[in-house]
Amino acid sequence: MLKPLLDGAVLMAYLACALFFLRFYLQSKDRLFALFSLSFTLMGVHNVLGALLAPDLDSERIHYLYVVRLVAYLLILGAIWDKNRAGRGSG
Template structure:
């Protein structure tokens, strides 16, 4: 069935578009939050491409989702880092 790989490709394209969006803001502002977001969305795009190329319905292929976990942890770290920088900058 070709629907799943095609949808994974569309999702990868959306993740890459989001990464380019945040990369543009990082170039303009040099704020690390945008760089972390761009990196995380690039990781998520790569994960979607790998999911399109592999048979992810096989339960033994859970390791490809570790990249997704790291991407979401990177987003959480970016938010934490931004809030920590604001707290130290205003005090």
């Protein structure tokens, strides 16, 4: 009974973070903020998929949902790597 409420709160937090980074992207046009916004959106999608599909899936197939979260984390790592790589040429 409490789990749907907490899932909704976590989804709201992910989307608030995504909008926060989207605002900075629109101001600065920095790709780092766009990729962070996309990553937090994907984590919100993972949360929704977990809330909607997890009760119906057996425990052997639920790990496929974590591919979405893995992509989100790889986007964050790629964004940080890209930002640091781009900064080396101006030093």
